[in-house]
Every structure is written in C-alpha cells, then in structure tokens.
C-alpha cells in the first residue's frame with residue numbers, strides 16, 4: 580500500500596489532533612496527520628514546527644518523499660525526550676529581554692495588521708514581541724541578547740525552549756529556515772507573573788482560516804527543549820476576582836481580561852491542554868468555560884470540554900466544594916469569546932445540563948462518553 584499524497588483537513592474532516600478545519604493535513608490514507616498547531620506527544624516535529632502523528636503501527640506503509648521535508652528522528656514513538664528546562668526565573672529573564680529587544684511595536688503587521696493586537700482590542704503590548712522572519716535577523720537579535728544578558732551575568736541559554744546550539748556551538752533561535760510570514764511572539768505568563776514560554780503566531784491572513792500558532796520550541800534540536808503546554812494567566816495580580824474564566828489562547832485571554840475585568844482569565848494553548856492547571860486555579864471558585872462557540876457542533880471541542888467538566892467534578896469531590904461551573908455561549912455565528920466581547924454580544928451562562936441539551940447528537944455522544952464512562 581502506498582501513500583503518495585497529502586490532503587488538507589476541512590470542515591467535514593477536521594484535524595484529528597487539534598480538531599480544527601484548516602492548516603493541518605493528512606496523508607490520503609489518513610494514517611499520518613500533520614498538525615500545524617500541536618506538537619504535544621507527536622512522533623516527530625517537522626522543520627517548520629508541525630507535529631507529525633502516526634495513527635497506526637504500520638508506519639512502513641508510507642513511501643512518499645519524507646526525508647525531503649522532515650528531519651530524521653529516532654524511530655521509536657515518543658523517544659524524543661525534552662531536555663530539562665532552565666529555572667523559571669531564567670526563562671522569564673531571557674524571554675522578557677527578547678521581547679524588549681524586539682518588541683511588537685517594531686513590526687506594524689503585528690500591531691495593526693489583520694489579526695493583530697489592535698484589532699483584538701489589546702492595548703498593552705508588553706507581552707508581545709516580533710520574532711524576526713529571516714534567519715540572519717534572528718542571528719543578529721541573538722547576538723544582542725547574549726550581549727545584554729551577559730552584562731547581567733546570564734551566560735547559559737541551556738534549557739530555554741526555542742534556543743539551541745549548532746554544531747559550531749553558536750547559539751541559535753528557533754528554526755533554521757526563513758519564514759514566509761511575519762511572526763508575533765506571545766508570552767505565556769504563569770500565576771507568579773513569570774513568563775513560562777512563548778508562542779509564535781504566523782501573521783499571514785487567509786480568508787476563512789483561523790490563525791496558525793506554534794510554540795517557540797527547540798525540541799527537535801540536539802540538546803534543545805520544548806515548553807510543554809503551560810497555561811497563560813492574563814492578569815496574575817488580580818487574585819481577588821470571584822470567578823475563573825478559561826478561554827483558548829493567550830490573545831483571547833488578553834482581550835477577555837480587558838473587557839471582563841471582574842474575572843480572573845486564563846488561556847490554554849488548545850481546548851484539550853492544561854486541564855490540571857485550570858482545575859487547580861479554579862479550585863473553590865466558580866469556573867466559567869468559554870472555548871470557541873463550536874463546542875455544540877465540533878466533537879473534538881465537545882469532548883475536551885466534557886473532559887474538563889469531569890476533572891472539575893472529581894476535584895470538587897476530593898476537595899469538598901460545590902462552586903458552580905458554567906459554559907458561556909453567545910450568538911452561534913460568532914466563534915471566539917474575544918470577537919463576541921468586541922461586538923458587545925450578550926453572553927449567556929449555561930449549566931452543564933443546558934449545554935448537553937444544545938449539542939448535536941455526535942457531540943453529545945462524545946461528551947457523554949467523557950462524563951459517564953463505562
């Protein structure tokens with residue numbers, strides 16, 4: 580059996596890794612997925628940061644020109660072990676300096692472009708940078724970074740996701756290739772206000788496609804490491820907030836935090852990620868879930884949301900509290916919470932039972948399987 584081509588994912592056949600209908604692709608036989616958004620637990624990572632996932636054990640089935648696009652990595656599944664990350668304070672220092680030396684404001688596409696910061700109602704740019712598109716520009720930036728941080732006594736970049744050393748021991752940042760798009764750097768901040776990791780948003784606008792995000796990672800390089808999938812805390816200082824609101828992505832979280840200042844807003848990097856951290860953050864507090872409005876029709880989102888609900892009930896039992904969980908909903912034609920808020924749409928809070936009632940049969944089956952296993 581030969582798999583000779585690729586096909587793009589679509590609304591009908593969304594990516595089985597991230598659940599989205601665009602950017603990602605599979606082989607025609609659907610035995611291998613190439614996810615543009617997630618490398619978590621992938622079998623390989625491509626040169627451009629795509630996660631490559633094999634769906635069955637018959638990986639000798641494919642014979643297309645794999646080596647041309649993808650680095651040869653060890654064949655055993657999950658054998659690519661991430662090296663240990665540097666201490667939090669060091670990571671924070673490096674990423675803050677990186678953003679300071681190459682701020683979002685140095686690239687108008689990131690600030691004013693389609694899908695940029697201003698369009699999202701984000702007015703504080705301090706957590707956003709401009710990752711140079713060209714390898715030579717990144718090299719210059721790294722030299723400045725080394726010089727500046729050297730003055731502060733920081734000399735090792737070991738364990739900082741995104742950084743690695745080439746065979747001549749030169750410090751490198753991210754990919755060995757020039758990128759076609761402008762690249763926004765998005766800081767993921769922890770509850771202690773320290774930057775854990777950065778995501779990259781490819782700024783090219785393509786109608787009817789959502790943005791493409793990858794982690795700033797050097798997992799695929801020798802001695803490099805990946806950031807895992809940390810949870811972003813939009814305003815860690817606002818601990819007095821009564822309820823915790825979770826949405827997908829740091830940018831949506833920033834918009835939501837600005838427009839819903841009475842909430843403590845967190846953003847995960849995908850509907851299925853950081854569940855434990857969300858549960859811990861929301862312990863003994865009301866939890867509002869505001870993933871994209873397609874949880875009613877997208878089985879992947881419905882399943883992830885139900886898994887989160889299940890972890891929350893388990894936590895409620897273990898820690899004896901009964902604060903409410905609600906699912907936020909708005910006009911179904913609008914996808915993200917950020918768009919809904921910017922358009923001043925009315926938000927409604929659904930109970931779990933109300934949410935289940937609104938799901939398509941396929942989504943309800945997925946949700947029920949999570950909520951009532953066995």
Ligand SMILES: [Zn+2]
Nearest residue numbers: 594597603614
């Ligand atoms: Zn995908």
